[in-house]
Amino acid sequence: MTLDIKVLAEEAKKGCLSGKTIDAIRNEIMDAMAGIKRKGIDKLVKYMQGSDFFTAPASTKFHGNYEGGLAAHSYLVYHEFDELLTRHGSDLPSESRIISGICHDFCKVGVYRKNEAKRGKAPVKPYSFDDEYPLGHGEKSLLIISKYIEPTIKESLLIRWHMGGYDQNYEINSEKVKKLCSEMVFLQSADRIVSSWCNV
Numbered sequence: 468m469t470l471d472i473k474v475l476a477e478e479a480k481k482g483c484l485s486g487k488t489i490d491a492i493r494n495e496i497m498d499a500m501a502g503i504k505r506k507g508i509d510k511l512v513k514y515m516q517g518s519d520f521f522t523a524p525a526s527t528k529f530h531g532n533y534e535g536g537l538a539a540h541s542y543l544v545y546h547e548f549d550e551l552l553t554r555h556g557s558d559l560p561s562e563s564r565i566i567s568g569i570c571h572d573f574c575k576v577g578v579y580r581k582n583e584a585k586r587g588k589a590p591v592k593p594y595s596f597d598d599e600y601p602l603g604h605g606e607k608s609l610l611i612i613s614k615y616i617e618p619t620i621k622e623s624l625l626i627r628w629h630m631g632g633y634d635q636n637y638e639i640n641s642e643k644v645k646k647l648c649s650e651m652v653f654l655q656s657a658d659r660i661v662s663s664w665c666n667v
């Protein structure tokens with residue numbers, strides 16, 4: 468089953484992904500991950516399969532706040548990142564595009580709880596946020612990934628700093644980060660495009 472991005476965008480606008488779309492996103496992500504030949508990648512994929520990565524939302528009330536939102540966001544960010552890199556002539560390897568794009572928000576795995584409807588009334592926010600291990604955002608994603616595989620310097624920087632100016636610590640580090648990884652602007656942009664423009 469191939470993913471129809473137009474259908475995904477339409478469903479996202481309505482705030483609910485179909486089971487078919489959620490399955491198709493899972494397949495696309497699995498296919499991309501299968502192309503990575505790196506020590507520990509099988510364990511990383513197992514971690515994803517055993518977690519709520521494919522069913523969790525991407526936020527409580529902003530972009531992707533529905534079942535499958537996190538996987539949809541992650542896949543679309545990878546897709547957008549890959550297109551931007553190619554269009555601008557970057558030679559960042561395919562593995563790095565997949566790892567940085569798909570895994571950048573691993574910090575959101577296992578932190579959203581579904582709010583139950585009370586007396587037939589839908590909850591104001593469909594999910595609430597409860598992070599048992601608050602280790603940061605990009606920092607936590609990188610920490611999780613590093614438990615299974617050894618990310619390259621560029622992958623580490625991309626994941627750690629993907630929030631750009633939304634991260635208070637970015638400004639003092641940005642010059643060095645950009646020098647070490649000129650592709651940074653593309654992951655930050657892809658993340659913004661997908662969350663703000665596509666609302667996924």
Ligand SMILES: [Fe+2]
Binds near residue numbers: 571572604629630
């Ligand atoms: Fe993020």
Ligand SMILES: [Fe+2]
Binds near residue numbers: 540544571572
């Ligand atoms: Fe993101």
